[in-house]
Structures are given as C-alpha cells and as structure tokens.
Amino acid sequence: MRRLLPLLLTTSFRLAVWCLLTADLSRLNLLIGLVVALLLPRAHSRPLPLRALLRALGRSLLAVPQAYLEALRLIFGPEPVEAEISESATEGSIPLLVFLDVFRITLTPFTIVLGLEDGGRRYRIHAMKPGPRHGGQTP
Amino acid sequence: MTLASFADHASLLLLGAGLLFWFWGTWPLLESRTYLSKLHALSVADTLGSTLMLLGLLLRIPGQWPLLVLALVALILWNTIFGYVLANCWLDSRREPKP
Structure with a gap:
C-alpha cells in the first residue's frame, strides 16, 4: 500500500485536474483522462506513509x-x-x-x-x- | 433577502476585500523596504487577495465552477511556491562570494 500510494495519488490528482479542465464526466472523457494521467511521465517515488x-x-x-x-x-x-x-x-x-x-x-x-x-x-x-x-x- | 441577492452582496464584499488586499500588498513594492518584507506583503496581495476575488467570482458565476476551482487551486499552490522560489533565490545570491 505504501508503495502504491504515490501512483494512486498522482493519477487521481491528474484525473481530477483533467475533469475540472474539461468539465465533462462522461465515461469516454474519464477514460481519456485516465490514459493521459497514466501516460504522463512520473518522478521516481519513495514509499509514502x-x-x-x-x-x-x-x-x-x-x-x-x-x-x-x-x-x-x-x-x-x-x-x-x-x-x-x-x-x-x-x-x-x-x-x-x-x-x-x-x-x-x-x-x-x-x-x-x-x-x-x-x-x-x-x-x-x-x-x-x-x-x-x-x-x-x-x- | 433572497438567496440570489445574498450571493450577489457576498460576492461584492469578497471582490472588494480582495481588491483591498491587492492594493495593501502592492503598495510596499514602491517603498524602500527590505526584499523579504516586500515578499511577505506580496503573499497577502497575490495569494490571499486573489483567492478572495476568485471566491467572489465563484458566487457570481457558479456555472463556471470547474474552471474557477482549478484556477483557485493553481493560484494558491503556484503563488505560494513561487514566493518560496524567490526567497530561495535571494538566499543563494546572498551566499555567493562578492567579487
């Protein structure tokens, strides 16, 4: 969980920004946002308490x-x-x-x-x- | 008082307070104070004043809330961290040996 937390946090933050930017909660838009959030480069992260x-x-x-x-x-x-x-x-x-x-x-x-x-x-x-x-x- | 007129008055109050913060924080830039005390005043103007204004706008045009919330978050984070960057640059320039 501690190792997974940084990935979850960055992905959900990026997805939230995407949703605010597009103001659209349709299934297709969420899917595009999720793909973009996962594809963007990530910094090497350490386990987070x-x-x-x-x-x-x-x-x-x-x-x-x-x-x-x-x-x-x-x-x-x-x-x-x-x-x-x-x-x-x-x-x-x-x-x-x-x-x-x-x-x-x-x-x-x-x-x-x-x-x-x-x-x-x-x-x-x-x-x-x-x-x-x-x-x-x-x- | 209806809800709409209450929101209207409250948003005017927030916009006015934000403008007041802006002027109070920008005025020290023209005075001969230390660099860091100007930065302290700027954080009042830039971050807190602009936040009040955005909250006022949020009450005025609630239909645009996604973009306004995005602006609010970006503004608070960006301004605050930019203040730290400016302060850090000042510290670095002071550390450099004088020629």
Whole structure:
C-alpha cells in the first residue's frame, strides 16, 4: 500500500485536474483522462506513509484560515519586526511531505521558507513577528 | 433577502476585500523596504487577495465552477511556491562570494 500510494495519488490528482479542465464526466472523457494521467511521465517515488501524509494535508488546509488571520494582523496590527528562525522538518526525506511543509509555512504571511539547512533536516524561515504595541507614553 | 441577492452582496464584499488586499500588498513594492518584507506583503496581495476575488467570482458565476476551482487551486499552490522560489533565490545570491 505504501508503495502504491504515490501512483494512486498522482493519477487521481491528474484525473481530477483533467475533469475540472474539461468539465465533462462522461465515461469516454474519464477514460481519456485516465490514459493521459497514466501516460504522463512520473518522478521516481519513495514509499509514502499514509498517516504522515494525512497529517501534513490537514495542517496545510488549516494554514489557509490562519493565513487570513495573519494577513489581518499584518494590516491592522503594529509594525512587525523581521527575524530569522528555524524549524525542524517533519520528514525531510520524502519530497511530497517537504513540499507540503514549505507550502504550509510560506502560505502564511508571517513566515517564508528561505531554504533547507542541516542536510534537509531543518527549514530556514524568515518571519515577521508582530512588534510591540505603541500604546501610551511609556518609553 | 433572497438567496440570489445574498450571493450577489457576498460576492461584492469578497471582490472588494480582495481588491483591498491587492492594493495593501502592492503598495510596499514602491517603498524602500527590505526584499523579504516586500515578499511577505506580496503573499497577502497575490495569494490571499486573489483567492478572495476568485471566491467572489465563484458566487457570481457558479456555472463556471470547474474552471474557477482549478484556477483557485493553481493560484494558491503556484503563488505560494513561487514566493518560496524567490526567497530561495535571494538566499543563494546572498551566499555567493562578492567579487
């Protein structure tokens, strides 16, 4: 199952894009889409742990509402301060999970992944941290 | 209020909010800020603003949902990863030894 998962994922993703592009769910069109999805070249893939993939997908989806909250804080909040931080990768050896991590971190306006460091075990992140509030006259 | 007029108002609201995000995120490009802080602002404009606009369009022309959903997914993925590519290129250019 772990070996079959990358093939299933790429094929179903390509088929879904084909269906959205053609907006046609007839049997013939589905068959053409399936053939195209299987014929397109595939990258050499490693076995994929399903649990880690589902967790990464869930966290990526949760990043969307979080991104809007951060955008509002960036617009209405105090002037943010720039900083460089680093975060450990969940699974540095599997390209799809690294992609989902980079997507999740970069989608939110406070953080952008600059690159991988430490042999792919950590992400180097540029962050905009919310600055101190300019309230009152205290120095 | 009927459902159609509610969708109409909601889509106007989403399009307006998207336009606001666009202007807020594009304005810093003209200022003298650091490259990366401009990228942070651009992710608000490009990704989040355009997403709001596409959601507004989705309410306005629901008949075209397959293409709009495709655009939505492509836009979120492409913009976000392009932001990472730009940031990564900036890091590489900083690492190169100065002549």
